[in-house]
Amino acid sequence: MRIFNPRTTIIPAAAALLFAAGTAVVSAQDVIITPEQDTVIHEYVKKKPLASVSVPGVELNIGSSVPETVELHSFEDVPDVKYRYVVIDNRTVLVDPGTRKIVKVYD
Structure with a gap:
């Protein structure tokens, strides 16, 4: 019979969730365009x-790739401006030239 242990079940799951959320935030912050650069x-x-x-x-969505x-x-x-x-x-x-991913679409 297995006994539910919150330390071995909930804590690793919560850590994985926080890691995934942190990764998404880092990816979004990689695109740095100041308002001044955007205007220029x-x-x-x-x-x-x-x-x-x-x-x-x-x-034409942010994150989509542009072909070579x-x-x-x-x-x-x-x-x-990189x-x-x-x-x-x-x-x-x-477009980010290294990844060829779209970082912004101007209308």
Whole structure:
């Protein structure tokens, strides 16, 4: 007969839950765009528009991946922005060049 021991059942489960929640928070905090950078990026893409590309099967959601076949463009005059951008389906998409994941979608 097994006796319920909260130390061996609840504590490890709670620790796993906290770890998973902490991982999600860290992932969300990896994307750091200051309000000033956001404004500069928004103005930059207005002044230097790119031709829109169509990428079938790619949903324009944060966390979605952009295929390697899509060319990412850098911000020439914007300091301290590690992200690249592309215009997909007439929407400007900010992409992490290391992971090719979408970090922001501008309408």
